[in-house]
Amino acid sequence: MNRKRGGPTIKDVAQAAGVSIGTASRVINKKATVRPEIRNAVLSAIDRLNYRPNAVAQSMRRQSTQLVGCIIREINIPALAAFVRATHDVLDQAGYSLVISNSEGIREREIELIDRLGRLQTDGVILGPYSPIDAQFEKVLHDFGGPIVLVDRDKPDWADAVMADHAGSIEAATTRLINLGHRRICLITGRPDLFPAGERVRGYRNAFARAGLPVDEAYVRTTGFLANEGFRHSSSILGGKDAPTAIIAGGIDMLAGVLRAVRVRGLSIPQDISVIGSGESELAELHSPPISIQRWDQAEVGRTAAHLLLRRISGDRTSPPEHVLLPAEFVERGSIGPPRQS
């Protein structure tokens, strides 16, 4: 462990190539004004000396760190890993590295992380904040100073954003349950001021409205997206009177909790309870029976977010903010059926 930082400098390269430091620098920075034989001499010296240009020093010159920040609530969610992977791939292809930070959905953390990414001079940031977008939070985003792309958020409206059509797919899911005969359908999701939660509630209400049925608010649970909320709400509502005959886990992190609650009560899917999840996962696909889901392409969300950000980083700071709504669909599998006659 005795290796020291450092190694050959641009001065060493220039000396070895028999050129000035300015000439060596022009070759390293890929300027076109160097004669081929000189360029070759410098490149060969770089090779011989194993010289590596210092990225930090380079970033001072060109005002770019080639770093992009990504703040997510919880990397430990399979569906978000797919999103991170796709974001990473597009940025990597363009020569950018991804600084990833976990906010746990805590406002103070989000503010601290945005500030830290600003101090690191990351060239841009991709995030889906859990904080309410009030004046203070909007100022934090503003002060970051570089382009911002929102993921599954529609505010603040001056930022580029990528979202999925949660309303349409949850309306289709709810309609299907209603057509099967369900009336006591429990939707568990996040706070309605967050885009994906608000949209899921909207889709749910639309389905009841179209069917000419009233919504019983006791079955609409919107306290938060955290994983344990899925278990907590399912557990309490399945144990009460007028238990639901169907549960929609309206968050990518909530299906496991719902399934645990169903298992604890010894209920069978779909005979005793129909279950619908949000987002594709190995769990939904390979469960017995497979779980019906609201599905959208998390990788496409990541790719789109990265492309929107790269467009801004590469200089387009003036065209109006772009809000991209990606499609989502309802995928029916064996986890839903008619309600048990009670």
Add this chain to the structure above:
Amino acid sequence: MNRKRGGPTIKDVAQAAGVSIGTASRVINKKATVRPEIRNAVLSAIDRLNYRPNAVAQSMRRQSTQLVGCIIREINIPALAAFVRATHDVLDQAGYSLVISNSEGIREREIELIDRLGRLQTDGVILGPYSPIDAQFEKVLHDFGGPIVLVDRDKPDWADAVMADHAGSIEAATTRLINLGHRRICLITGRPDLFPAGERVRGYRNAFARAGLPVDEAYVRTTGFLANEGFRHSSSILGGKDAPTAIIAGGIDMLAGVLRAVRVRGLSIPQDISVIGSGESELAELHSPPISIQRWDQAEVGRTAAHLLLRRISGDRTSPPEHVLLPAEFVERGSIGPPRQS
């Protein structure tokens, strides 16, 4: 989107506080040699102007970027997300940000990424390379120039490393299958020159040796850790004659593929085939029946790796390399039973 980078400089702060730039700098860099009333004047000017010290410029001075690199094969694996999360949390607590890169297990990518992290002057790197550790790759690691911590790798031996006891837990799993009456037990894992694969094969062989049984090499499949290998080997071996009565998915990314192959053939677990996975997951826990696994604490791997790295970053470059072996256990669930009488 018209916000520009920049804002107040240290000169502006010094002017507003009525002090020299040197004094302002001493306050910002937390030197103890500034009188309280002067310090307060500077801090109040920083506050008033909303001055943010430039992290890039700071890192030039103190030779630290507060960045740590992490190269993994595939972030899109649930068990690795838990590892990344834990690594992130320890580093975050210490003020470091995590640059994460996906290598896809491709040698050229690994080399390019290590080089890139070196040019970014990250303070250290955590990785579990898939490349054979030959002289060329060892030189790449050396040339990185900062401390390196290996995850689930034991080479090169001059680096700190964190590993899990795959041999012991797979030996326990295999022994349990043998005791249930299984003889045709298929182990699917990575190339044996990678630590976790080599160790799993060793544990498997130990179990047969202790039982006084020969190993039939046709059931030991060690072509790679990629997710599709689980499906490919299960599919082909379940379709052949002398199909196995039990399959061990010897990689954290392989259980889903094995379960898909089992489903395609219409087999029941454990009546037709016993299945054991590697690593805890929602899929293993909530499958019907739940899947027996070889289990270790992925979060503890991440925490340990981060602590080892921070120790080196904070100055300890001389104490001998530390190799930490974390425990792993065999967790029996409903997915195994006696083999069907044929």
